[in-house]
Amino acid sequence: MSRTYGTFETLRQQNAVLRDTVALNSGIQLAAWFNQNDTVTVQSDHHTLSLYVADGYESYHKTPHGWKNGGGPDRFCLMPKESESSWDIRDNLSFVHLYCTDEHLRDIGEKIWDRSPASFRLDEKTFASDDKITALYRHFLLDCDWQQQANQLALSSASTLLMTHLIQHYTNVQWQLPKVTGGLAPFVLRNVLAFIEENLAQPLTLADLAQQAALSEYHFARMFSQSMNMAPHQYVMQRRMAKAQQLVRHTAMPLTDIAISCGFSSASHFSNRFKSSVGMTPSQLRAASQ
Template sequence: MISSSTSYPEPAADVVRKTLVSRIGTENQWRCPVDEDAGARQRGNILVSRWTRNDTQALEVVNPGSAAHHCIAMNLKCTSLTFSHAGRTLVRGRVTAGALQITAPGVACRATFESPGDVLHLFVSQQVLGECFEDTFGRPHAGDIRIDDPRLVRDPALERLGQALAVSQSDDAALGKVFTDSVSLAIVSRVIARHFTVSERQTREASALPAWRLSRAVEFVEAHLAEPIGLADIANSTGLTRMHFASQFRRATGMRPHEYLLRRRIDHAQKLLRETKYNVLDVALSCGFRSQAHFTTVFKRIVGDTPYCWRTKANVDR
């Protein structure tokens, strides 16, 4: 999952004029819009419907998946269920309000509701996905869009949009429809922005530092433990910029370069404290620390004891 604090481009206002959205209907069958939406389905519009049940008895429902529409399902209240996507169980237990899940066309789903449930479904055509992508990123998407990530999404902004859509009431049919159009398209646009922003970021971060570059970085650190080296120095030894080196190093080792450098210096300090008679200040300076106070602070954070106390205990144990 993505952090809700991430900002995404707001959907352009003119997308509302391009695509129409039908009224919210009540589903008689799970994930199946009512028959009166057939015309809207043929025109390639967004279909919005709602699945609600108040029965406390367990109910199993199955849907083979829409042939041409993505289904965006948003849970409107807490419920307990078992949910399977393409034969794989994704949820077994309690699901909070606001949880959102996306199913690509042609993917079968099955659910067993074990408590009352209330779910909003948006059935989104390829035309709408393409328009929202172009309005969000300023360029058309190459080929069809297929969002095939069944994991639950939790996004406060999407939750607020879904709740607003679910409780909207208006005596003016035209005004109500404009509101439904706008909110539904805002939901789709944010889903598109989240999906492709996260995908691109994961692609950029996917590669770890190759073994030969990692070896160069380790050798450089070992050779300069006593010197005031920085991130740029280590990155230069591998032939990468600071930004690329830092992200790939963390991917490969699980820690930031600075943290790795500190730990190697502390390892070296422990060796000097155990095998030599250098005082604590000399050990600190020999390991690249500019002051005894800084050395002591870092040493205690990593080892759990001050250098003096650690040396005393090490000598007793030896």
């Protein structure tokens, strides 16, 4: 499902340059921006998590006591729905936004904790620091091409982890995460692994895999990791690379077709990922195998 996010549309009408954006299957949207020499006021019916990627030292936020700065790489801001905030960007700023609604947070709350308040009230934060948020967005969000369908699983995993962290630490409920012990039941694991093998060409998400196990994304990810000793997105990429190697070595299938059959929508992205995993490009491996 897709929706329009007010903050996203406001920035598009300003000096901000949209570098990348992706709508995840849940309806959550990510956007990578660059801005400079701009003043922006935002008020919307959704929540925005803003992550500073580079610069931002001369970004000022309007407070009752005047304009205050404190930005910089790895700082984050939380702008809850219906809050109004004004910003004066006086120098370069590269940042990533995650847009979500109360419904998104409530859905995660119901699936992980089996309960939900009337609404989640997010704390407003400006120029704050959180090592967990930094690690998640730098490792997941900035480390992959958003437009490649093969990366949808990593992106959906990161967004779920980020919102789970927000519920834990920056809302009116601050629920503690339930303990998850043990892995997936053997028959459930077999079904999930078979589903993955049958759908390597598809842009798999964490929700797709969790649905096969009838679990929340949070519980599934942790139980899968205990069963397989790796995260779901790591396992899926491993299987894609194994299938690709098999097809490169033992068939005459065109490399572009192999890329598509292994879930990559770009031959160049497939080649780069393949070389990173195998140590040589698909064409080099094919030549060496003949």
